[in-house]
Amino acid sequence: MHTKRFSLVLSGNCLLLLSADLDDQQRQDAIDAHLFCWLNASAEFLLLSENQQWHGTYMDRHTGLGWVVSATGERINVETATVPFTPLAIAWHGLGSLPASLLPTLNAALTMIQALPETHPALQALGAEALERTQAPGVKPVTRIALELRVVLPGLKVLASSVFLETHQCLERQWLTQPLEIEEVSRQVTRNFTGELFPDVFAGIRTLLETRLEPLRAMYVMPLNVREDSL
Amino acid sequence: MSEIQNAGNNVQVNNGDLLVFVGLSEENSDALKYSHLFSSLAASAEYFPTTEGQQWFQAYLKTMESCGWLPVKFSYVKEAASAQNFSVKNLLVKAVKAGLGYATGGASMVSSLVSVASDAVDTVAQSPEAVALLDRLNAEKEGTSLSIAVCTQQANGEVMLSVGCIQSSESPPDKSSFLVFEWSSSHSDSYTGAAALTFHRGLYDTVKSTLIQRVGDKSKNDVLTKPIEPKKRP
Numbered sequence: 001m002h003t004k005r006f007s008l009v010l011s012g013n014c015l016l017l018l019s020a021d022l023d024d025q026q027r028q029d030a031i032d033a034h035l036f037c038w039l040n041a042s043a044e045f046l047l048l049s050e051n052q053q054w055h056g057t058y059m060d061r062h063t064g065l066g067w068v069v070s071a072t073g074e075r076i077n078v079e080t081a082t083v084p085f086t087p088l089a090i091a092w093h094g095l096g097s098l099p100a101s102l103l104p105t106l107n108a109a110l111t112m113i114q115a116l117p118e119t120h121p122a123l124q125a126l127g128a129e130a131l132e133r134t135q136a137p138g139v140k141p142v143t144r145i146a147l148e149l150r151v152v153l154p155g156l157k158v159l160a161s162s163v164f165l166e167t168h169q170c171l172e173r174q175w176l177t178q179p180l181e182i183e184e185v186s187r188q189v190t191r192n193f194t195g196e197l198f199p200d201v202f203a204g205i206r207t208l209l210e211t212r213l214e215p216l217r218a219m220y221v222m223p224l225n226v227r228e229d230s231l
Numbered sequence: 232m233s234e235i236q237n238a239g240n241n242v243q244v245n246n247g248d249l250l251v252f253v254g255l256s257e258e259n260s261d262a263l264k265y266s267h268l269f270s271s272l273a274a275s276a277e278y279f280p281t282t283e284g285q286q287w288f289q290a291y292l293k294t295m296e297s298c299g300w301l302p303v304k305f306s307y308v309k310e311a312a313s314a315q316n317f318s319v320k321n322l323l324v325k326a327v328k329a330g331l332g333y334a335t336g337g338a339s340m341v342s343s344l345v346s347v348a349s350d351a352v353d354t355v356a357q358s359p360e361a362v363a364l365l366d367r368l369n370a371e372k373e374g375t376s377l378s379i380a381v382c383t384q385q386a387n388g389e390v391m392l393s394v395g396c397i398q399s400s401e402s403p404p405d406k407s408s409f410l411v412f413e414w415s416s417s418h419s420d421s422y423t424g425a426a427a428l429t430f431h432r433g434l435y436d437t438v439k440s441t442l443i444q445r446v447g448d449k450s451k452n453d454v455l456t457k458p459i460e461p462k463k464r465p
Contacts, residue, residue: 042461064453
């Protein structure tokens with residue numbers, strides 16, 4: 001039974017939309033089960049310049065932690081049908097098959113994200129992980145973006161969508177919602193997965209995981225300080 | 232997992248395959264989900280389902296047997312070229328029908344369950360979310376493969392599973408629905424596999440903890456040994 005409310009938490013380059021129906025332990029599990037996968041993939045590969053290998057490792061860690069991944073998808077093409085054509089909208093569009101009953105509140109959550117000021121600490125932290133601009137002599141500068149949205153429902157069940165982009169466009173501080181010029185995008189990869197956490201497996205590693213992540217959690221996890229009631 | 236209710240039966244898209252549950256207890260439903268998932272993953276670790284369909288199907292059945300699902304009979308045949316056109320739905324339903332025939336021999340029961348399988352494919356085909364999911368799952372594959380499993384629980388508690396699968400060298404064109412995709416036999420090789428399995432709860436119960444443990448041991452090892460200090464950008 002969903003009460004149709006969500007809270008927002010940043011973990012690495014991922015915006016988690018956590019159902020208010022999760023209890024405290026489930027919220028913690030959802031965050032830790034994401035953060036470990038993100039940290040390990042980031043320890044082995046660079047999110048933005050080795051994205052393909054990074055993502056493969058990231059998904060392998062999910063399976064290893066007890067995530068039963070029931071569906072995955074990947075598209076490599078510049079998708080022009082997404083309107084508006086912004087990093088946030090592309091990732092949102094990739095969520096695709098959301099339960100219809102949750103759409104109104106999830107759309108409200110999207111509006112709240114779009115309305116956050118660019119100076120919000122969580123958006124600053126997201127930009128530090130999810131965005132980079134590189135410039136080599138004699139070559140047009142390239143901006144890379146990697147962003148994930150993850151809806152977490154009781155169960156734990158997850159619907160996740162991510163986008164990886166390379167563009168020659170110069171992006172501003174409000175890059176998350178900045179319209180992209182299609183002709184400047186040289187690469188676009190959208191991925192999604194659906195899964196649920198195998199509770200019997202996760203129960204055996206919960207304490208180990210909490211202990212290992214304790215010193216790092218505060219560096220990479222940040223609430224977006226949006227009142228749950230307003231979502 | 233995507234779940235759609237259809238006339239009281241539960242249809243689930245699990246790891247890209249369709250599972251149909253008819254009157255199953257929650258316990259047996261979980262047993263099927265985890266056995267099917269484990270067996271699909273184990274088979275996919277050894278073979279590509281789209282290009283090594285027969286080996287994949289045999290590896291899948293072998294692992295299912297280890298999980299307590301005992302094969303009664305099994306077939307894997309090339310579809311005759313006499314058929315003008317194939318469709319995913321027709322081949323799946325045909326395969327399920329063959330599997331049910333092995334298992335029961337009762338004409339009315341077979342007819343009823345074939346109808347359930349056919350309705351299940353229609354139900355999924357009419358669900359935009361499920362079709363989108365299946366299309367995404369199959370968009371990047373070379374060729375086509377899909378399986379359907381119809382699982383029933385009799386009044387006496389007996390649980391039967393009929394599995395049908397198809398493999399074709401053809402792929403649906405972009406933007407078309409995978410389930411209603413049709414193709415001509417003259418340009419492709421198409422195969423169907425069918426099997427009937429009976430569920431031995433006692434065997435499953437003896438391996439259930441091992442299934443969980445195998446994944447669990449790997450999980451503990453990952454948590455304890457994998458590095459978690461992010462690399463620095465150059």
